[in-house]
Amino acid sequence: MRAAPGTSYDAWTTVADGATVTIVCQTEGTAVTGTYGTSTVWDMLSNGGFVSDAYVNTGSDGYVENACAYVGSPARANPRGANAAISWAFARLGSASYENLCLAFTAQAYGWSYSGWNTAEIGGDWIQANGYLHTSGIPPRGALVWYHNSAGTGHVAISLGEGKVIGTSVNGGVGVASYTAHVSYRGWSVAQYPVAG
Incomplete structure (x- = not known):
């Protein structure tokens, strides 16, 4: 499980294979090939972390939950997004x-x-x-x-x-x-x- 929707972001915990998870929203991220094919969709789970949808059996290759809402850009750009x-x-x-x-x-x-x-x-x-x-x-x-x-x-x-x-x-x-x-x-x-x- 990663802090954000991509393989370059901090991996801070794991979810056991076969565990039931709660998806609260979904968004686009880096492409990952996993158990259920290749996907750019990432699922935010109820603990605040993200897992690639390629590892989650949702019964769909697309979105099954609302898109994650992001805040707008500040007037003065920050060094990190x-x-x-x-x-x-x-x-x-x-x-x-x-x-x-x-x-x-x-x-x-x-x-x-x-x-x-x-x-x-x-x-x-x-x-x-x-x-x-x-x-x-x-x-x-x-x-x-x-x-x-x-x-x-x-x-x-x-x-x-x-x-x-x-x-x-x-x-x-x-x-x-x-x-x-x-x-x-x-x-x-x-x-x-x-x-x-």
Whole structure:
């Protein structure tokens, strides 16, 4: 199972041959030849990872689930795209090195050395003040998901799509959780870092 729909992305876990899986959405990726032929379709499973449809018996060579929704492009391009950023994040799954550094984690995932903001609360305020914050709908894949917190420093994670995020502070480390797991949800935005470097 990979962090994104392609063979170049981080492989972070496996699924046993013959296991039953839940496909939440599908998208195009690199071509893979597997048990059920050759396919460019990749299936996102309920844990947030992707597996080539060439290994999944869906009874069809085409889509059997909705297409995965991706966030739009930011005004200032990031060094890494959404799938590469998510793969970078999955490579750090379980790490406690980023505790209390959620903003740095997301900025580095997108390829920046630093975010340019002191806290996720400041970043979220800028996102909101500049009209980037969406408060309805499930955050699409690659979106930044913003939260308030009791410390006043805020929190931010990266959306995997389909209601899941990857970020810091999930059981003490980098992990996958529901986007509503943090109680003070603000909304989501494109991965916009206007003053990052």
